[in-house]
Amino acid sequence: MNVLVCPPDTFICDPFRPIWGAGYALLSAFLPEPVPTVVLTALTIVVLFTIVAVIVMSQTLAERRIVGFMQGRLGPNRVGPQGLLQPIADALKLVLKEIIVPYQADRVPFLLAPFVILVPSLIIWAVIPWGPGLSVTDLDIGVLFILAMGALPTIGILMAGWASGNKYALLGGMRSAAQLISYEIPLVIIAMVPVLLAGSMSLRRIVEAQTDRWFILALPVGPVAMLLFLIAGIAEVNRSPFDLPEAESEIIAGFHTEYSGMAWGLFYLAEYANAFAVSALTAILFFGGWMGPLLPPFIWFFLKAYLGFFVIVWIRSTLPRMRYDQLMQLAWKVAIPIALITVGVTAIGISLFPGVVGY
Amino acid sequence: MSIPVEFLVAGGFYTFAALAVAGAIGLILARRVFHSALFLVLTLSSVAAELVILGADFLAAVQVLVYVGAIMVLIIFGIMLTPQQVELPDIGGPGQALAGVLVAGAILIVSTVVIATSRWPRSTPTPMDKSTTETIGHGLFNAFVLPFEIASILLVVAMIGAIVIAREE
Numbered sequence: 001m002n003v004l005v006c007p008p009d010t011f012i013c014d015p016f017r018p019i020w021g022a023g024y025a026l027l028s029a030f031l032p033e034p035v036p037t038v039v040l041t042a043l044t045i046v047v048l049f050t051i052v053a054v055i056v057m058s059q060t061l062a063e064r065r066i067v068g069f070m071q072g073r074l075g076p077n078r079v080g081p082q083g084l085l086q087p088i089a090d091a092l093k094l095v096l097k098e099i100i101v102p103y104q105a106d107r108v109p110f111l112l113a114p115f116v117i118l119v120p121s122l123i124i125w126a127v128i129p130w131g132p133g134l135s136v137t138d139l140d141i142g143v144l145f146i147l148a149m150g151a152l153p154t155i156g157i158l159m160a161g162w163a164s165g166n167k168y169a170l171l172g173g174m175r176s177a178a179q180l181i182s183y184e185i186p187l188v189i190i191a192m193v194p195v196l197l198a199g200s201m202s203l204r205r206i207v208e209a210q211t212d213r214w215f216i217l218a219l220p221v222g223p224v225a226m227l228l229f230l231i232a233g234i235a236e237v238n239r240s241p242f243d244l245p246e247a248e249s250e251i252i253a254g255f256h257t258e259y260s261g262m263a264w265g266l267f268y269l270a271e272y273a274n275a276f277a278v279s280a281l282t283a284i285l286f287f288g289g290w291m292g293p294l295l296p297p298f299i300w301f302f303l304k305a306y307l308g309f310f311v312i313v314w315i316r317s318t319l320p321r322m323r324y325d326q327l328m329q330l331a332w333k334v335a336i337p338i339a340l341i342t343v344g345v346t347a348i349g350i351s352l353f354p355g356v357v358g359y
Numbered sequence: 360m361s362i363p364v365e366f367l368v369a370g371g372f373y374t375f376a377a378l379a380v381a382g383a384i385g386l387i388l389a390r391r392v393f394h395s396a397l398f399l400v401l402t403l404s405s406v407a408a409e410l411v412i413l414g415a416d417f418l419a420a421v422q423v424l425v426y427v428g429a430i431m432v433l434i435i436f437g438i439m440l441t442p443q444q445v446e447l448p449d450i451g452g453p454g455q456a457l458a459g460v461l462v463a464g465a466i467l468i469v470s471t472v473v474i475a476t477s478r479w480p481r482s483t484p485t486p487m488d489k490s491t492t493e494t495i496g497h498g499l500f501n502a503f504v505l506p507f508e509i510a511s512i513l514l515v516v517a518m519i520g521a522i523v524i525a526r527e528e
Binding site for chain 2: 106139140141144145147151152154155158159161162170173174177178180181184188201
């Protein structure tokens, strides 16, 4: 099922290394080491963040159109053909707006908070493999690195909530802290299932371990682990039906109530980058990442990741927001026990039936 | 001319060391408890960055995950329940300040002397072909399995104790 059509070392499979090599050869002709490496690294970061920003723009439009379709209305379709230029109009509007710092706000943490939230959600893209050779770096501790970076934005949300000097922002920040702490536990535990199955924490090796069989098909643990990972992931990025930190009917907009202009825009960017990261991670950990027949690897990766994002939007437009006690019960009484049992079953299965369950 | 890699590594190391110390100083000097907590986040993150530079990537990720992601969030969560505008009052008069300077100065002198005169063991790092995660895992589950399990039992006992205390009125 998962035949690698393009051999490694061809340009379509691995465009990153030849481009880097050419750039390096060009720069090192004029400049001494380490200038070429530093310049190329900086360029890579800029290109990567630009790609993520473009993905986020496509997502905002896709989400509004899909939700509109599911709710029997049109959604934005005025700017450009089918509303395709809407994200650019939105971005321009955000850049032009004034950033208002409330009188009661604690200025430095207030302005720092959007960056504390945005930076980790961009950093994780450095280890996500888009194709066989298409990741900036492949860390040995890839999964752990992503989970650690995913834990950082909580600090930013708390900063925003506290520094705004607004009780609704404070309530949103507190809700968010409780929710993220609760759902981080099942997320970290369940991420161990693909790690156990692949025998590595490197994302690239996890994908390569799925050459013969995607981990979703690693019965009986695969489907359970996938569902739990997706649920905990959606809760971790504050998407509906777990969007209590910004429940607009109860606490206006939660932690970003007082933010305007591009300061708010950074929250928005981080939220969509995180939502896409959850769908990309689900694709990598359970659906074979870039593996797939006929099409080039990165196309497969994008297809799977966007499909995951579609499911997240679908869930959003279908389910009502959970009540706070339901949210906590789901995390502590359902998700964590299931996660522990699943990891236990996986470990026992791998040690008793090596080759059948695991690698 | 080219800049040697060692120079860059050392530069990064000392930059983050300075950041960690700055965070620790800010933690003490900040007038608001919330700011102190944020400075502590800076210190802990800088220590994680130091670990990355030293090649202990597993420890760095765990440092961020446990200290910054969990413990600091709980601390800030507790602080958020305190009123925002509270600032620490100026404590004591000149007598207390003098006593403080004396005690702190004595500790500084003693610790400086101890650090300067001690014979520190030097370890010669050996390059590993395995990843740090693998080495740590083998260590924890083979040579050091007993201390590891005892530490786990201690944590479980502490957790149960906390639950019991929290349940009482």
